[in-house]
Amino acid sequence: MKxxxxxxxxxxxxxxxxxxxxxGYARNFLFPRGIALPYTxxxxxxxxxxxxxxxxxxxxxxxDAAGIKExxxxxxxxxxxxxxxxxxxxxxxxxxxxxxxLGKLGFSVERKRIELAGTSFKSVGKYxxxxxxxxxxxxxxxxxxxxxxIKTEPRVTSTKSRRRxxxxxxxxxxxxxxxxxxxxxxxEESPANKEAIPAxxx
Numbered sequence: 001m002k003x004x005x006x007x008x009x010x011x012x013x014x015x016x017x018x019x020x021x022x023x024g025y026a027r028n029f030l031f032p033r034g035i036a037l038p039y040t041x042x043x044x045x046x047x048x049x050x051x052x053x054x055x056x057x058x059x060x061x062x063x064d065a066a067g068i069k070e071x072x073x074x075x076x077x078x079x080x081x082x083x084x085x086x087x088x089x090x091x092x093x094x095x096x097x098x099x100x101x102l103g104k105l106g107f108s109v110e111r112k113r114i115e116l117a118g119t120s121f122k123s124v125g126k127y128x129x130x131x132x133x134x135x136x137x138x139x140x141x142x143x144x145x146x147x148x149x150i151k152t153e154p155r156v157t158s159t160k161s162r163r164r165x166x167x168x169x170x171x172x173x174x175x176x177x178x179x180x181x182x183x184x185x186x187x188e189e190s191p192a193n194k195e196a197i198p199a200x201x202x
Contacts, residue, residue, distance in 0.1 A: 001026050002039035004047055009035050010112065014135070016047055016054045058186040065134035068107070072131055072139035077101060083124055083147035093145055098129055121145055 001023045008014045009030075012021075018039060021030065030036035037043045047054070079101055082090040095114040102109050115130040121143075129141045 003030060003036040004039050004043050005036050007035050010110075014058065016051070023151075043162070061134045062137070065137045069133055069137055069139040072102075072107065072141055075105070075141055077129070077141055077143045079143065079145050080148045081145060083122075087124045087147065089122050089124070090147070093143075094119070098143070 002018060002020055003026050005013050005019060006016045006017055019036070021036075026036065026038075031038075036167060037046075050073070077098070079093055082095065084090065093116070095116055098114050098116070099109055100112045108174050109131055113132045117127070121127055124145050124147050127143045127145065130141045131141060131145045133139060163202045
């Protein structure tokens, strides 16, 4: 079905473009939203009368796109993500991740206008991101994905293990100090023990 676009719709086309689309797409989506009109003699004449107005708007959009392109390409975009020791990210940098980061810097860019090689980045490194602007204009942004430093808590030894280790250390120290008899020897009785044992009368 042939239609004339009444508004810009990426990636279908721009205002005033004539496109062939499926009937269901036109009737259920384009026409109800005023995005397109049926291609008829009447609508063709209507758009011809608006031709100068449409071209003026396109020229303004081209100029805006050129200004945005210059600003975007001047960026040095850095995204920090949690990563393992081998540089593999625990998540992934997607077009939505980049759109959110650009939003923080004051650039409103739709996710679908951002192109990443391989759809996402899964490791730290330096990349290039393409942002489609208007018509064939696009900005190439340098992107650095760096690892987030994760602080790890010191390992806590359980109380039970610590007590057992302390007991073993104390026992070893006692043996070194002569606290127990050597193999084959009889332990000498202490004076206190001698007094406690009565003499045997013959």
